Amino acid sequence: MTGSNDKSGRSAAIAAAVILLVTGIxxxxxxxxxxxxxxxxxWLSASLAxxxxxxxxLLFWLRARYQRGRE
Structure with a gap:
């Protein structure tokens, strides 16, 4: 695996890590x-959660749709 496929995999891993880090915080x-x-x-408290x-x-679903559209 060389070229754009490797770059694409690395980009997806970095994006997922950033999303998980922000979500964790x-x-x-x-x-x-x-x-x-x-x-x-x-009710306000439960709604926020x-x-x-x-x-x-929703964020991961949107990212998956975006990635499918790019392929």
């Missing part, structure tokens, strides 16, 4: 944010 601070929001509304979890999967 967000999920690390999420409990504190949820506790703060729960003082306002438990659900949106962030769905956004994690």
């Amino acid at each position: 967000v999920f690390f601070i999420l409990p504190n944010v949820m506790i703060s929001l729960a003082s306002i509304s438990p 659900a949106i962030l979890v769905l956004a994690f999967f």
